[in-house]
Amino acid sequence: MSSAQLLKIALCLYAAGVLGSLLSLRRERMANLLGFVAALLAGLCGIGSTLMVLLGGLGGEWPAFELWPSLVPYVRLTLRLDPLGAFFLLIVSILAVAISLYSLGYVRGFYGRKSVGVLAAFYNALLLAVTLVFTASNAFFFLIGWEIMALTAYCLISFEHEKTETRNGAVLYFIMSHIGTGCLILGFLLLFQYSHDYSFESFRQTAAAMAPERRDAAFLLFLAGFGVKAGIIPLHIWLPEAHPVAPSNISALLSGVMIKTGIYGITRVCFDFLGTPPNWWGVTVLTIGTISAILGVLYALMEHDLKRLLAYHSIENIGIILMGLGASLMFLHSGHPVLAALALIAGLYHTINHAIFKALLFLGAGAVLHATHTRNMEEMGGLIKRMPKTAFFFLVGAVAISALPPLNGFVSEWLTYQSLLQGFGTTSSLVRLMFPLSGAMLALTGALAAACFVKAFGITFLAQPRSEEARHAHESPGPMLWGMGLLASACVFLGLFPALFLRVFGPLTGQLLGQSLPEHLSLMNGLVLGNTQELGGTVSPLVMTLTGVCLLPIPLVLWWWFARRAQTRIGPTWDCGLRGLTPQMEYTATGFSKPIRMIFKALFRPRREVQREYDYSPYFAKTLRFESHIEEPFVTRLYRPLNRGILRLSRRMRALQAGSIQAYLIYIFVTLLVLLIWAL
Amino acid sequence: MRIILAIVLQTLLLLVLAPLVTGTIRNWKAKLQNRRGPRVWQPYLDLAKFLRKDMVISEHTSWIFRAMPYVLLVSTLLAGLMMPLVCVLAPLNLFGGVLAFVGLLALGRFFLALGGLDAASAFGGMGSSREMTISAVAEPALMLAIFTVAISAGSTNLSQMLLASQGTVASFLTPARLLAFAALFIVLLAETGRIPVDNPATHLELTMIHEAMLLEYSGRYLALIEWSASVKQLVLMALLVNIFFPVGVTTNLAAGSLALSLGWFLAKLLVLAGGVVLVETTNAKLRLFRVPDLLSAAFILAALGLLSTFLFNEPAPL
Numbered sequence: 001m002s003s004a005q006l007l008k009i010a011l012c013l014y015a016a017g018v019l020g021s022l023l024s025l026r027r028e029r030m031a032n033l034l035g036f037v038a039a040l041l042a043g044l045c046g047i048g049s050t051l052m053v054l055l056g057g058l059g060g061e062w063p064a065f066e067l068w069p070s071l072v073p074y075v076r077l078t079l080r081l082d083p084l085g086a087f088f089l090l091i092v093s094i095l096a097v098a099i100s101l102y103s104l105g106y107v108r109g110f111y112g113r114k115s116v117g118v119l120a121a122f123y124n125a126l127l128l129a130v131t132l133v134f135t136a137s138n139a140f141f142f143l144i145g146w147e148i149m150a151l152t153a154y155c156l157i158s159f160e161h162e163k164t165e166t167r168n169g170a171v172l173y174f175i176m177s178h179i180g181t182g183c184l185i186l187g188f189l190l191l192f193q194y195s196h197d198y199s200f201e202s203f204r205q206t207a208a209a210m211a212p213e214r215r216d217a218a219f220l221l222f223l224a225g226f227g228v229k230a231g232i233i234p235l236h237i238w239l240p241e242a243h244p245v246a247p248s249n250i251s252a253l254l255s256g257v258m259i260k261t262g263i264y265g266i267t268r269v270c271f272d273f274l275g276t277p278p279n280w281w282g283v284t285v286l287t288i289g290t291i292s293a294i295l296g297v298l299y300a301l302m303e304h305d306l307k308r309l310l311a312y313h314s315i316e317n318i319g320i321i322l323m324g325l326g327a328s329l330m331f332l333h334s335g336h337p338v339l340a341a342l343a344l345i346a347g348l349y350h351t352i353n354h355a356i357f358k359a360l361l362f363l364g365a366g367a368v369l370h371a372t373h374t375r376n377m378e379e380m381g382g383l384i385k386r387m388p389k390t391a392f393f394f395l396v397g398a399v400a401i402s403a404l405p406p407l408n409g410f411v412s413e414w415l416t417y418q419s420l421l422q423g424f425g426t427t428s429s430l431v432r433l434m435f436p437l438s439g440a441m442l443a444l445t446g447a448l449a450a451a452c453f454v455k456a457f458g459i460t461f462l463a464q465p466r467s468e469e470a471r472h473a474h475e476s477p478g479p480m481l482w483g484m485g486l487l488a489s490a491c492v493f494l495g496l497f498p499a500l501f502l503r504v505f506g507p508l509t510g511q512l513l514g515q516s517l518p519e520h521l522s523l524m525n526g527l528v529l530g531n532t533q534e535l536g537g538t539v540s541p542l543v544m545t546l547t548g549v550c551l552l553p554i555p556l557v558l559w560w561w562f563a564r565r566a567q568t569r570i571g572p573t574w575d576c577g578l579r580g581l582t583p584q585m586e587y588t589a590t591g592f593s594k595p596i597r598m599i600f601k602a603l604f605r606p607r608r609e610v611q612r613e614y615d616y617s618p619y620f621a622k623t624l625r626f627e628s629h630i631e632e633p634f635v636t637r638l639y640r641p642l643n644r645g646i647l648r649l650s651r652r653m654r655a656l657q658a659g660s661i662q663a664y665l666i667y668i669f670v671t672l673l674v675l676l677i678w679a680l
Numbered sequence: 681m682r683i684i685l686a687i688v689l690q691t692l693l694l695l696v697l698a699p700l701v702t703g704t705i706r707n708w709k710a711k712l713q714n715r716r717g718p719r720v721w722q723p724y725l726d727l728a729k730f731l732r733k734d735m736v737i738s739e740h741t742s743w744i745f746r747a748m749p750y751v752l753l754v755s756t757l758l759a760g761l762m763m764p765l766v767c768v769l770a771p772l773n774l775f776g777g778v779l780a781f782v783g784l785l786a787l788g789r790f791f792l793a794l795g796g797l798d799a800a801s802a803f804g805g806m807g808s809s810r811e812m813t814i815s816a817v818a819e820p821a822l823m824l825a826i827f828t829v830a831i832s833a834g835s836t837n838l839s840q841m842l843l844a845s846q847g848t849v850a851s852f853l854t855p856a857r858l859l860a861f862a863a864l865f866i867v868l869l870a871e872t873g874r875i876p877v878d879n880p881a882t883h884l885e886l887t888m889i890h891e892a893m894l895l896e897y898s899g900r901y902l903a904l905i906e907w908s909a910s911v912k913q914l915v916l917m918a919l920l921v922n923i924f925f926p927v928g929v930t931t932n933l934a935a936g937s938l939a940l941s942l943g944w945f946l947a948k949l950l951v952l953a954g955g956v957v958l959v960e961t962t963n964a965k966l967r968l969f970r971v972p973d974l975l976s977a978a979f980i981l982a983a984l985g986l987l988s989t990f991l992f993n994e995p996a997p998l
Contacts, residue, residue, distance in 0.1 A: 381800075384742040395744075404787040405780055414779050417836075424831045436827040436986055440979070443782075443823035444816065450790050451812035458797035458808065464740050528774060537836035543775040544784075547687065547761065548754045554691070555750050555904055562731035563900045573738040573799045573896060581740075587797065587805020595813040599972045 003056075004063030006049035007081055010093070011131060013042035017124030025117035032107050035120025039127055040100040046093030046131070053086040054504040062086075064137065074198045080137035083507035084272065087348060088134045088264045090504070091355045094490065095256045096127050102363050102483025103249045105476065109370055110247075119159060119247065126152040126253065133261050139188040139198040146184070146261075150177045153258055157246045166245040173242035176235065180228030184265075187221035190214060191273065200273070208275025215274055219281055222269045223288075230262025230318045233292040234634045239315060240299070244307035244375065248366020251307060255314045256359035263321055263351055270329060271344070271512040279333045283431065286326030290438045293319030295603075297448040301455070301596050302604065302630055304377045304589040306365045309456055310358065313401060316445060317354040321347045323438055324416050327423055334426045338518050338532050339419060341509040345502065345521075346415035353408040353494060357400040360487035364394035367480055368460060371473035377456070377589045382465035386473040391461045393484040398453040400491045403446045406541035408494035411529065413446060414539055418531040448596070455592045464583045496542045499526035590628070597630070604630040686771040687761060694760040698910035699723035701917065701953060708957045723910065727903050735899030740800040748795035749897070749904035752788040756908045759784040760915040762838055764922055766941040768846075768931045769839050777836035778826050781919075782819075785871075785912060789815055792905075796893030807892025814870055814877060814889065814971055821978035822867045825860040828985045829923060832856070838923065846926045859985030861924045865955070866978035868920060870971070872913040875960040877971050914949075921948035 017038030024030040053062060067077040081089070103123070107116050129152060132145030154177070158170035188198070194210050195202035210218070224235065231239040239259070243251050266285075270277060296316030303309040324347025331340035365375075367390045372380055384391040400407035420442070423435035465471040475481075494501055499522035506517050520530040528540040575581040597606055608628040612621045656667070703720040710717020737745065759781045761772040776784075789811065796808035830836045832854075833844035845852040870877045873890040882888050894905055922929055928944025930937040966974060 382740070384744065399787070399790065402786075402790060403783070404790055405776075405783040410780075410783055414783075417779055421827060421830055421836065424827075425834075433986060436824060436831065437983070439827055440820040440824040440982075444820040447786065447812075447816035447819035450786055451793075451816050454790060454793040454797070454808060454812050458794050458805075462742060462744060462794065462798045463800035463805075523774075533834065535835055535837060535840050537777050537779070537830075538774050539777060539780050540775040543772070544758055544780065547772065547775075548758050550687075551691065551754045551757050552750065554695070554757075555753055558731060558904075559900055562728065563733075566732060566899060567734045568899075569734065569736045570739050571736045573740055573801045575801075581800060583800070585802050586800050587802050587809065592805060592809040595809060595968065596816070598969055599813070599817065 001048075002063065003049045003052040003061075003081060004065055006045045006052070007063060007079070007135070008065075010042040010045035010049060011128065013038050013045065014124045014128035014131065017042070018121045018128070021117045021120035021124065025115060028111050028116045031117035031120050032104060035117070035124055036100040036103045036107075039096050039120075039124050042124075042127065043093045043096030043100060046089055046096065049081065050086040050090040050093060051504075053081055054083060054090065054507060056507065075140040076138045076199065077141050078137045078199065079132075079135040080200075081135050083511045084264070084268060085134045087352075087504065087508055088260060089131060091260060091352050092127065092130050092134065092257050094352075095253065095355060095359050095487075098483045098486040098490075099249050099252050099256075099359060099363070100483075101486065102252075102366075102480045105479035105481075105483075106247075106249050106366060106370065108477070114159065119156070119250075122152045122155045122159075123250070123253070126156060126258075130257055130261060134264060137200045139191075139200070139203070142200075143181070143185065143188070146181065149258065149261065150174075150181065153177075153254060156250045157242050157254075159247055159250070160245070163245070169238075169241035169245040173238040176228050176238040180225045180235075183221045183225030183228075187218050187225060187269075190218045190221065200268075203273045207273040210274075212278070216278070219270070219274060219277075223266065223284070226262040226265035226269070227288075228262070230259050230266070230322075231292075231315050232262075232288050232318060232322065233295050233315060234638060236292070236296075236315050237632070237635055237639060240303075240308050240311040243311040243314070244305060248307070248362055248369055251310075251366070252359040252362035255311065255362055256355040259314060259318060260351055260355060263318070263325075263347075266322075266325065267344075267348070267512075270325070271332075277329045277333050279330060279431070282326050282328070282330030282333055283434065284326070285322050285329055286434060286438055289319045289322030289324075289326050290441045291319070292316065292322065293445045294441055294448075297445050297452060298596070298600060298603065299632065301448060301452045301593045304459075305375045306368065306377050306380075306456065306460060307362070307375050309377075309452065310361050310365060313361075313449065313452070314354075314358060316449065317350065317358065317401070320413065320416060320442065320445065321350045321354065323347070323442060324350060324419065327416075327419050327435070330423065330431075331419075331426060332513070336426050337513050337515040339422055339426065341505075341513050341515045342415065342422070342518055342521070342532050343419035344509060344513065345505045345517075346412060346419050348505065348508070349415055349498075349502070350409075350412035353400070353412045353491075356487050356490045356494065357397045357407075357409060360393060360397040360484055360491065361401065363480070363484050363487065364390055364397060367476040367484070368394075368473075370476060370480075372467070372469040374467070374469060377459045379467040380460045380465070380470050381463050381467075381583060381586065382461070382470060383473055384461040386465075386470075387475045389481050390476055390484065391457075393481075393488045394461065395457055396488040396491055398457045400495070402450040402453050404450065406495050406545045408491050408498075411495055411498040411539075411541060413442065414529075415531075416442060418537050422532060422536070451593075451596065455589055459587075459589045459592065463586050464581075466583045466586065496545060497526070498529050498541070499523075502529075603633075605633075606630045683771060686767075686769075690761055690765060690771050691757055693765060694757060694911050694914060695907070698907065698914040699727060701914050701949060702910045704950070705953050705957055705960075708954065709960055712957060712961045723906075727907055730898075730903035730906065731900045733899040735901060738799040738801075738896050741798045741896070744791070744794050745798040745896075746901070748791045748798075749901040749908070751791045752908045753904050753911075755784045755788040755791075756911045756915070759788075760911055760918075763915050763918050764839050764842050764929060765918055766929065766938055766945050767933065768842055768929050773837055773839040778830060778838055778841065779836055781838065781915075782822065782826070786815070788908065788912070792893055795897075799896035801896060803892045803895050807889055807895075810889045810968065811893060814975075817972045817975045818867050818870045818978070821863050821975055821982050822871075824979060824982035824986065825863040825867070828856050828860040828982060828989075832989070838919075841923055842926045842929060843931075845923075846929070852924065852926060855988045855991075856985040857924055859981050859988060861920065863978040863982035863985065864920055864924075866974060866981075868916050869956070869959065870975060871916055872909075874956060876963045876966050876974060879965050917949055917952050918945075921945070921952050 021035035064080040129149035136142040195206040300312035328343035403409040403413040420439040611625040793808035796804035833841040878889040930941040
């Protein structure tokens with residue numbers, strides 16, 4: 001079967017999933033089965049189809065076809081699965097398989113409460129739209145897919161629309177998403193002025209020859225338009241509001257897949273259309289990436305809502321991805337295609353890694369939510385004993401996202417470090433200092449992420465349960481565990497065998513940079529991962545792990561030698577002589593991140609209010625009320641004034657809209673007059 | 681075959697030498713404070729005693745608590761195997777450079793902090809929170825200092841970094857490297873819980889960081905953790921002395937030159953240990969919220985090191 005056929009089958013299966021679940025709206029079990037099994041099978045077809053393209057090498061055929069002939073001029077519904085699109089479609093397909101499997105169990109929680117059929121239909125529609133976005137080869141068709149994606153995502157986010165919080169998040173997403181789409185339309189119109197056609201092929205041929213200031217304008221428009229979807233700072237404000245309020249399987253899809261469409265867009269436009277970039281493009285992308293990474297993780301640390309915490313981490317990881325892409329653009333400018341390939345691979349490898357571990361973490365958070373009915377970490381605790389498998393999978397995701405060896409997050413950050421370090425030698429201007437400095441900021445980000453996930457895992461799963469719900473939590477049903485297990489094993493595979501997986505980037509760098517994989521990237525038959533120079537830096541998570549396993553007998557032999565006769569007793573935790581330790585005495589999530597809140601005080605501007613009531617001495621308080629919160633400067637300093645300005649303006653405009661026909665007739669007349677005079 | 685032999689020998693060296701370094705520092709510190717102090721061998725006796733003792737494990741803990749000592753020891757030893765100690769070629773040189781080295785130490789710390797949280801005591805949580813905070817603030821300075829050396833060596837593999845600066849004195853005593861060394865020295869104090877940052881001798885709950893996480897550990901688990909802490913201190917010190925002062929590290933595998941190289945290594949370690957002891961006795965512990973100032977000073981030192989490559993026109997590779 002050819003790649004094109006598989007892609008068509010996948011598209012049909014998604015469409016069938018939409019129809020099937022809509023037709024069985026009344027029968028929940030049927031809708032659940034039809035919708036999610038269709039998506040699962042479509043995901044499998046997608047994986048097959050994309051792997052054929054990616055492993056086919058440079059000479060392989062890239063399927064291209066037209067869905068059906070359209071009657072509207074310029075609009076052609078053409079699809080083309082080139083390596084760049086195939087790589088992103090591979091991410092979607094892997095996640096579609098795992099999340100659909102998980103959803104089969106997860107949506108049972110909605111039986112009798114909400115319409116599962118609607119959820120499954122929109123779920124399939126979103127996957128279908130994302131597939132179209134990654135394969136469309138005509139700007140109009142791309143925008144159609146883009147809008148279907150935005151709208152279905154809006155419907156999915158507002159699935160539990162009874163809650164005010166959900167409605168607010170969804171509307172904010174809707175507004176921001178359309179500001180982004182506006183930028184994209186303008187960007188495509190700019191390109192159209194030179195190409196006189198909306199096909200991507202024509203952009204590819206003409207966009208590089210645009211006047212420099214137009215090219216820069218197009219770059220900025222696309223960066224803003226795709227940046228909204230990707231959630232770069234300062235366009236990120238919708239992300240922590242919208243992602244947490246969606247059902248958890250949808251959150252995983254949004255964070256794993258949808259924000260990657262922004263990365264896809266930036267890569268497509270900057271590397272495929274616009275030709276050799278000026279230096280400041282790369283500098284801009286690298287700077288935005290660094291800022292997003294650091295601020296994302298810092299705000300994540302302040303959260304005690306498990307899903308909001310994960311949403312902020314998406315901003316952080318998008319930042320890390322953009323660091324790779326930005327460095328790659330800078331290398332393209334300075335004429336180092338091999339390094340550009342390395343940095344591009346680093347960014348894209350982090351894209352697939354982030355998709356996988358973030359989906360895993362959101363699914364884990366969904367399982368916790370399912371069991372405890374709360375997103376507030378301060379009411380969790382002790383779940384590792386009640387849901388051991390979920391806890392284990394969440395731990396795998398936590399280690400991976402903290403970029404700790406030997407899992408996949410470590411490998412892609414390692415590649416990012418390598419490309420940043422090599423970048424120092426590519427220019428002699430002061431700009432080269434940017435590379436090691438953003439490397440240092442990447443190190444700060446990684447260490448803060450580790451702190452954040454010690455908090456997320458430790459407070460959620462360890463120690464004593466902090467609430468009645470957490471005390472009575474239960475393990476998730478089978479399909480949910482299988483879905484998480486699938487993603488956890490993907491984390492292990494991508495971590496231990498990076499050089500094996502890197503083969504898929506061969507056609508991709510060939511297509512975008514005309515450059516095959518760097519020669520020293522894979523050493524010793526793929527056992528060791530290298531960089532662009534011989535012995536310029538090598539790593540092998542697999543050998544590390546195996547050696548680690550071989551070292552494990554040391555502590556065991558010591559145990560046998562010395563402690564054979566030692567007894568192990570289970571006792572209470574030391575409680576300072578009080579009578580019994582209660583969950584109130586445990587360290588809280590807020591307390592855990594307090595030192596960091598204090599160190600970065602200037603950024604967070606924490607506000608706290610303490611009210612004490614006491615009889616005679618302030619040391620013996622009768623009641624104490626403590627309130628503390630932090631503000632996001634982007635919301636208070638940028639968006640709120642903007643919002644106020646727009647409201648004020650519209651209030652002024654209201655005077656014009658008086659409701660009297662005579663007034664409107666005058667407006668029309670005056671406008672006509674002005675236009676006529678202008679035309680003269 | 682040779683690589684397996686090298687792994688075995690270096691693991692043994694790490695395990696045997698690490699408590700001695702800890703003991704020496706304790707002994708010298710006592711001498712400087714006009715005390716007699718414990719013998720330098722005392723840490724070995726402590727470890728043997730801990731290993732034999734019965735254990736009490738908290739009822740609230742999970743498998744994380746029990747797995748942590750093993751993960752910590754293994755990840756620290758793995759990091760140590762990437763560091764050239766007496767021979768230029770570290771056993772795992774090809775399989776992980778300085779980035780993996782830092783990553784493995786971070787992996788150990790991740791589990792250490794989880795172990796602190798697992799027993800449901802407020803002290804453990806406090807220790808974990810502080811440890812993760814301080815390590816986060818130390819990380820940029822650590823990485824930037826390492827980058828300075830890695831960039832001029834054109835590699836992130838520790839053996840290549842060492843080789844690139846071996847040779848004349850002028851090749852390793854550059855201003856950039858000296859500034860990076862100063863930054864790393866401060867990071868060393870923070871990472872090993874030494875005095876301006878943490879007090880290894882205290883058992884007063886409110887002031888301690890590292891010890892607070894271990895409060896619930898006893899018996900052989902405590903022995904493994906203490907041993908790992910010593911090994912971590914040794915490999916970080918080896919990073920400072922071998923990468924920045926690559927004198928005497930041999931490329932030759934003959935027994936004689938290895939012995940000579942071991943002698944050099946011990947001598948350099950003792951000098952650095954002396955430095956640590958001096959800092960510890962002449963300084964007071966900083967308030968927790970003054971520690972970031974110290975570590976940002978380290979970051980600025982490392983950044984100055986990078987800048988100085990411009991002033992002194994060091995050639996960039998590639």
